[in-house]
Amino acid sequence: MTDHSTPDPAALPNGPNHDGRRSFIKQATGFLGLALAPPLISQAERLTAISKKVEGVTEMRLKVNGAVRTIQAEPRVTLLDALRERLDLTGSKKGCDHGQCGACTVLVDGRRVNSCLTLAVMAQGKEITTVEGLANGEELHPLQQAFIDHDGFQCGYCTPGQIMSGVACLKEGHAKTDGDIREWMSGNLCRCGAYPNIVAAIRQVEKSGFKS
Amino acid sequence: MDTEPKFFETNPTAGVVGKPLNRVDGRDKVMGRAKYSAEFNNLPGLVHAVLKTSDVAKGRITGFDTTAALKQPGVLAIITHQNIPKLAKTPNDAEDKRAIGVHMGYLPLTDDQIYYAGQPVAVVVADTLERAQYAAALLKVQVAVEKPLASYEDPKARLFDPTKLQEGKTAPHVVRGSAQAAFAAAPIQLTHKYTHAINHHNPMEPGATTAHWEAPDRLTVYESTQGVTRTQKALSTMLGLSAEQVRVVTKFLGGGFGCKGSCWPHTVLTVQAAKFVGRPVKLALTRPQMFTSMGHREDQTQTLRLGATNDGKLTALIHEKTSTTSPWDNYAESNSKIVNMLYECPNFEASYQLARANVMTSTYTRAPGEAPGSFALESSMDDLAYQLGIDPIEIRLRNYAEKDPSSGQPWSSKSLKQCYARGAELFGWSKRNPKAGVTRNGRLLVGWGMATASYPVHNSQGMARARLYADGHAVVQSGATDLGTGTYTVMTQVAAEALGLPVEKVRFELGDTKLPTAPNSGGSVAAGTVSSSVYMAVQDLWQKLIKVAVLDKKSPLHRAKTADVEVKDGRLQLKDNPKKGEDFATLMKRADMADVEGNGQGRYGSGYEDAQTAANANPAKKDEAPHHSMHAFGAHFCEVQVDPDLGTVRVTRWVSVHGAGRILNAKTARSQIIGGSIFGIGAALMEATVRDQKLARYTNASLADYHIPVNADIPDMTVEFVEEHDPYINAMGVKGIGEISMVGVTAAVANAVFHATGKRVRELPITPDKILGTKAV
Numbered sequence A: 001m002t003d004h005s006t007p008d009p010a011a012l013p014n015g016p017n018h019d020g021r022r023s024f025i026k027q028a029t030g031f032l033g034l035a036l037a038p039p040l041i042s043q044a045e046r047l048t049a050i051s052k053k054v055e056g057v058t059e060m061r062l063k064v065n066g067a068v069r070t071i072q073a074e075p076r077v078t079l080l081d082a083l084r085e086r087l088d089l090t091g092s093k094k095g096c097d098h099g100q101c102g103a104c105t106v107l108v109d110g111r112r113v114n115s116c117l118t119l120a121v122m123a124q125g126k127e128i129t130t131v132e133g134l135a136n137g138e139e140l141h142p143l144q145q146a147f148i149d150h151d152g153f154q155c156g157y158c159t160p161g162q163i164m165s166g167v168a169c170l171k172e173g174h175a176k177t178d179g180d181i182r183e184w185m186s187g188n189l190c191r192c193g194a195y196p197n198i199v200a201a202i203r204q205v206e207k208s209g210f211k212s
Numbered sequence B: 001m002d003t004e005p006k007f008f009e010t011n012p013t014a015g016v017v018g019k020p021l022n023r024v025d026g027r028d029k030v031m032g033r034a035k036y037s038a039e040f041n042n043l044p045g046l047v048h049a050v051l052k053t054s055d056v057a058k059g060r061i062t063g064f065d066t067t068a069a070l071k072q073p074g075v076l077a078i079i080t081h082q083n084i085p086k087l088a089k090t091p092n093d094a095e096d097k098r099a100i101g102v103h104m105g106y107l108p109l110t111d112d113q114i115y116y117a118g119q120p121v122a123v124v125v126a127d128t129l130e131r132a133q134y135a136a137a138l139l140k141v142q143v144a145v146e147k148p149l150a151s152y153e154d155p156k157a158r159l160f161d162p163t164k165l166q167e168g169k170t171a172p173h174v175v176r177g178s179a180q181a182a183f184a185a186a187p188i189q190l191t192h193k194y195t196h197a198i199n200h201h202n203p204m205e206p207g208a209t210t211a212h213w214e215a216p217d218r219l220t221v222y223e224s225t226q227g228v229t230r231t232q233k234a235l236s237t238m239l240g241l242s243a244e245q246v247r248v249v250t251k252f253l254g255g256g257f258g259c260k261g262s263c264w265p266h267t268v269l270t271v272q273a274a275k276f277v278g279r280p281v282k283l284a285l286t287r288p289q290m291f292t293s294m295g296h297r298e299d300q301t302q303t304l305r306l307g308a309t310n311d312g313k314l315t316a317l318i319h320e321k322t323s324t325t326s327p328w329d330n331y332a333e334s335n336s337k338i339v340n341m342l343y344e345c346p347n348f349e350a351s352y353q354l355a356r357a358n359v360m361t362s363t364y365t366r367a368p369g370e371a372p373g374s375f376a377l378e379s380s381m382d383d384l385a386y387q388l389g390i391d392p393i394e395i396r397l398r399n400y401a402e403k404d405p406s407s408g409q410p411w412s413s414k415s416l417k418q419c420y421a422r423g424a425e426l427f428g429w430s431k432r433n434p435k436a437g438v439t440r441n442g443r444l445l446v447g448w449g450m451a452t453a454s455y456p457v458h459n460s461q462g463m464a465r466a467r468l469y470a471d472g473h474a475v476v477q478s479g480a481t482d483l484g485t486g487t488y489t490v491m492t493q494v495a496a497e498a499l500g501l502p503v504e505k506v507r508f509e510l511g512d513t514k515l516p517t518a519p520n521s522g523g524s525v526a527a528g529t530v531s532s533s534v535y536m537a538v539q540d541l542w543q544k545l546i547k548v549a550v551l552d553k554k555s556p557l558h559r560a561k562t563a564d565v566e567v568k569d570g571r572l573q574l575k576d577n578p579k580k581g582e583d584f585a586t587l588m589k590r591a592d593m594a595d596v597e598g599n600g601q602g603r604y605g606s607g608y609e610d611a612q613t614a615a616n617a618n619p620a621k622k623d624e625a626p627h628h629s630m631h632a633f634g635a636h637f638c639e640v641q642v643d644p645d646l647g648t649v650r651v652t653r654w655v656s657v658h659g660a661g662r663i664l665n666a667k668t669a670r671s672q673i674i675g676g677s678i679f680g681i682g683a684a685l686m687e688a689t690v691r692d693q694k695l696a697r698y699t700n701a702s703l704a705d706y707h708i709p710v711n712a713d714i715p716d717m718t719v720e721f722v723e724e725h726d727p728y729i730n731a732m733g734v735k736g737i738g739e740i741s742m743v744g745v746t747a748a749v750a751n752a753v754f755h756a757t758g759k760r761v762r763e764l765p766i767t768p769d770k771i772l773g774t775k776a777v
């Protein structure tokens, strides 16, 4: 079908230059977008973005759940796809890839973000926490346990996002009332309809006085 | 309003079955370890496929420009109808379709035709997802565009009267008594039209397939499906392989709600792509593609004519449904079934009309037929209550069906009266002001509504295997799937209780065609069938051990008659002298048996296989079972608050009470009822996929534009079950609750909206524009 030789994915990182110019143009749109929204990013981030030209497949270092991991990826790769496809951290889910469902929620420097709307290249040098990094070995985070106790899920697909969002929600002080929890957890869709149980789980951890 | 859930157990004195156990797969889910179908990343040389779909709804492909796409690094293949290898069979042929067992009678990439917007026209495979996506964007498709038909509402659409619906599974015409004459003679006559928007299931996990050809004639597919066996059959038949050459695995499923009940085109195309490139291929549908890849609930109008006496007794029900179907299939949800059976009414008539349009085939969507059908019936019943000044519950009691009006058969069990009474009590229904539009909370209008729920017990059967080890642990297997409904958990409970083991000592495995065959998880059959299969498999294993014991000279049961031996909590003993016996471990160790295995075939709906071993059954009544009508029943109660200026509706209180046979786990069952109610609240208040009437394309195919309920839309909910022992349905006495949880929900909301505002909305969803259309009070 194609004349292209088929690169073995394992060989890709150090493979021949894969047409860097086109990749740069693609990524440039992304950077431009960021430049237009300065309040959203730190000065340092902007400088990195503008000063360092990233082309084609490059090495990226991501600090995920406390460990620095290295991947080879193009700048257009989202943090979500980097986690799921490159690092085999499939706990973070893809429900929409457009920031509409929250299934991909992870913590970046302690803040909840939609990893499908975050470029992996921009997450370098930051602390990324995914659902896989929440428990202490086999000892669950209190909110994970509360989700189990209150049946805060059915299929479990939205659950990692709900839990990461819930952890942040508690930390932000947005879990003081049921109304607050409902409001501040509304960015995480659950089609199985576990909402009342999710509220109960977060309420339990809030009431327990747990400090993250 | 503190509402820590109280779990209602239907069988509180029994063992672990029914207990509100935490999910056995809970840890895997909260730790991110549960692997869904797009997450098997460690297959050797795994690459990514992306679908290129059609922007137009009708036309003919005249060519492709692949130049730019193929220049992209990492691109492995662009597969189109021009180069895709031929399949042994395709569903394009009606007879082959039946053999394959898929829902839709057309497979894309089999010719140059475009029949619907979003139809796949090419599959692009590349080494990374980003490269596949970008190459797909660069691929140019040349199309000779034609004008499409968008729906039955299109003036050019041709309505026709189907001779068969759902391939004969539903009768398109039903006549009982003489409904027309009875309606004409009725002192009360109500004629109303109800429309239902297109709904999409939108499970949070998009459809995904990972296909791995382990050898030229051996395929493993990790698939997001509600039925591994059905998918295996479909793929093997299309590929010209025998069933056992295709293995389908679904360990975790991110919801389904009906859309993962069939094998859809993207799955077949992924399998073909994997063959084409000679490597494992993964394809995950995008969210917009989810609107045009796995079916939907069809756009439909129902006309319901209701005739009644002055004291509110139904004399006639006439139901007509008009809906859109695809160019190939005659599919419509069977709305009339529930209209035919819910209330005592001597005269009934139903008919269906379809129009073909340029859309894919609609499909089973949670409570297919019962959900929209009950919207029409339960809204009209509410009208009748108001018109006659009778309480909505009372009007339903006046028409209470003591046997199934549609068949004349007695019910296998029915606890609807208890559901009404308990629901009313929990909700505080007696405090309701009978007048509509007069209850206020500040400036908000408050309304209370209720509706009846019912869902049939479908015929189904499946198998299970149980292996008990002498050291006191067990592995129990059935090729069922767990949509999130709790199959893993409830089957572990059923097995543990039957084996007399703690749940921690039992592992239940599912979701693999290598395991004993189980039916699709759909139509609320999984809990009943699989639990009965598991129960029977354990009984089979006990029978084998009993035979060993009575032949074993050293056993206290030596020479006993097998029929005189029973097993209680893992101990084999004489029925009339329980002291005489021994536990299985002692027996197995002495007999040098490492393990013992049993097989079971559980049935659902048509009676149990072996009354001797049925936990819930009266053996003397076995032969009567098929002569019963089997349904679960329930009632939903809803409070809404309506903003009279903005027209917004909020559900502020909710009570559901169901009688659904034995409840296997009070906690997961409660969650399922809550989930179904929320699904229905979505359909009632916000869910609508809008198909452009000129272009036949969806205008809101995303989760930002297709609104499903979010956390802030949903109040705390109260759920209870009525204790109910059904001696006929299956070995475990389980009716299933996946669908009934949604039936009647839209009507309960609409009835509450009427009570709040005095405005009857018969067009779903009830969006603010429809409320504001008239003066509220």
Ligand code: FES
Residues within 6 Å of the ligand: A093, A094, A095, A096, A097, A098, A099, A100, A101, A102, A103, A104, A105, A114, A115, A116, A117
């Ligand atoms: S996948 Fe990121 S918000 Fe939906």
Ligand code: FES
Residues within 6 Å of the ligand: A152, A153, A154, A155, A156, A157, A158, A159, A189, A190, A191, A192, A193, A194, B204, B254, B255, B484
């Ligand atoms: S648990 Fe299934 S989507 Fe939330």
